Amino acid sequence: KQEVTQIPAALSVPEGENLVLNCSFTDSAIYNLQWFRQDPGKGLTSLLLIQSSQREQTSGRLNASLDKSSGRSTLYIAASQPGDSATYLCAVAYSGAGSYQLTFGKGTKLSVIP
Amino acid sequence: GAGVSQTPSNKVTEKGKYVELRCDPISGHTALYWYRQSLGQGPEFLIYFQGTGAADDSGLPNDRFFAVRPEGSVSTLKIQRTERGDSAVYLCASSLSGSGVTDTQYFGPGTRLTVL
Numbered sequence: 001k002q003e004v005t006q007i008p009a010a011l012s013v014p015e016g017e018n019l020v021l022n023c024s025f026t027d028s029a030i031y032n033l034q035w036f037r038q039d040p041g042k043g044l045t046s047l048l049l050i051q052s053s054q055r056e057q058t059s060g061r062l063n064a065s066l067d068k069s070s071g072r073s074t075l076y077i078a079a080s081q082p083g084d085s086a087t088y089l090c091a092v093a094y095s096g097a098g099s100y101q102l103t104f105g106k107g108t109k110l111s112v113i114p
Numbered sequence: 115g116a117g118v119s120q121t122p123s124n125k126v127t128e129k130g131k132y133v134e135l136r137c138d139p140i141s142g143h144t145a146l147y148w149y150r151q152s153l154g155q156g157p158e159f160l161i162y163f164q165g166t167g168a169a170d171d172s173g174l175p176n177d178r179f180f181a182v183r184p185e186g187s188v189s190t191l192k193i194q195r196t197e198r199g200d201s202a203v204y205l206c207a208s209s210l211s212g213s214g215v216t217d218t219q220y221f222g223p224g225t226r227l228t229v230l
Contacts, residue, residue, distance in 0.1 A: 004156070099162040102147075
């Protein structure tokens, strides 16, 4: 069974700082890994999708890396802003499942202090 | 264009009652997923539709839960004899094909179900 772990559970940083969120998964037979953002009381917004054959993806100030063999991914946020405050969720679609369903971590709650 | 929509946004019911939760996916998306998110947890998979058929229902917790997608678009999640432990946010997601490594899932805002 796939398990996804995110560390830290919560993070508070001053505005402007660069930061890294970590995600690890137990089964490396994945199709892809996705990073989502969730604002309080809201649904999930897709940030980045990394295919199993890729090493990283970039979108604006966000950069996600994937090391499938070690079961790790990181989300790098450059020059953090108060608007980045949210919970960030990592999820994998893996071949042991019956479909491309996602298995999620519990998330990292990020607070960016002005 | 319109995203995934879910109704109602909030549902309060009493233990033992029947509830229906609706999901309208993005137009043209053939794949539809239901997830459940409890407080402080990540979403957990319930069921996956490819077109009209339930291709994977391995996440449904028991036979009180059932979902349909009769015309391959709108889906309804049905919960019979609700229990307090069913209280959670129910999330719906859709994707273009459901069969590719590049297939991003787009989520709706969720329905918050509270069973008293």
